[in-house]
Amino acid sequence: MFFSFMCHASMLPIYAELRKPSLPRMQKVAAISILNVLLLYLTSATLGYLTFYNRVESELLLTYSLYNPDDPLIVISRLMVIICVMLSVPLLHYPARKTIILSMFPNPDQFFWWRHILVMVGVLSVSVVFVLFVPNIRDIFGIAGATSSASLLAIFPSAFFIRLTGKDATPSVRSEYSGRRKIVSLYSASVTLVTNL
Numbered sequence: 602m603f604f605s606f607m608c609h610a611s612m613l614p615i616y617a618e619l620r621k622p623s624l625p626r627m628q629k630v631a632a633i634s635i636l637n638v639l640l641l642y643l644t645s646a647t648l649g650y651l652t653f654y655n656r657v658e659s660e661l662l663l664t665y666s667l668y669n670p671d672d673p674l675i676v677i678s679r680l681m682v683i684i685c686v687m688l689s690v691p692l693l694h695y696p697a698r699k700t701i702i703l704s705m706f707p708n709p710d711q712f713f714w715w716r717h718i719l720v721m722v723g724v725l726s727v728s729v730v731f732v733l734f735v736p737n738i739r740d741i742f743g744i745a746g747a748t749s750s751a752s753l754l755a756i757f758p759s760a761f762f763i764r765l766t767g768k769d770a771t772p773s774v775r776s777e778y779s780g781r782r783k784i785v786s787l788y789s790a791s792v793t794l795v796t797n798l
Contacts, residue, residue: 611692659739690728697724759785 616627649661658664662682665675698720703709706716735741762785766778 659737694721694724755788759788 615630616622619626619630645661649657649664653664658667662675662678666679669675698717701720701724702716731741763782766774766782
């Protein structure tokens with residue numbers, strides 16, 4: 602779920618680059634992409650298991666590197682991963698910077714160099730600190746998975762429901778959903794409490 606939201610940053614540019622942009626064409630692109638990723642991960646997981654059985658580390662490439670660090674294919678694979686990460690950081694940096702500016706600064710529509718550079722340095726500094734001080738990527742996935750799954754499955758839908766049926770809704774919607782709003786509020790509060798424990 603965490604990585605699916607990272608992919609949302611690429612959806613609008615991809616949609617804009619389609620020859621004749623439409624929803625069915627975009628769904629076809631998404632389906633082909635998901636199928637390719639599924640086949641790639643399934644192949645690497647199967648080959649990793651068949652090579653190391655239950656001794657696979659949290660990163661498959663790290664397991665191969667421990668087994669034979671001087672193999673040219675492993676060195677090339679590590680180089681390709683580094684290139685992939687280097688090219689994906691700018692794609693993810695733009696929406697992160699834009700979100701921070703829209704949610705934390707007044708007048709987000711006006712461009713200020715100092716704000717742009719401050720947010721850029723902040724985001725990149727946090728990324729570098731994570732890379733240097735977190736020894737295992739499993740820890741990052743655990744934290745991101747725990748927070749994003751609770752948010753995506755319970756907290757955000759509840760908050761959206763409460764917002765959409767609140768004071769700005771039509772009187773008929775408010776009267777129809779008033780009982781459900783109380784239940785959803787209790788559910789969201791309980792999930793938030795449980796995930797914070």
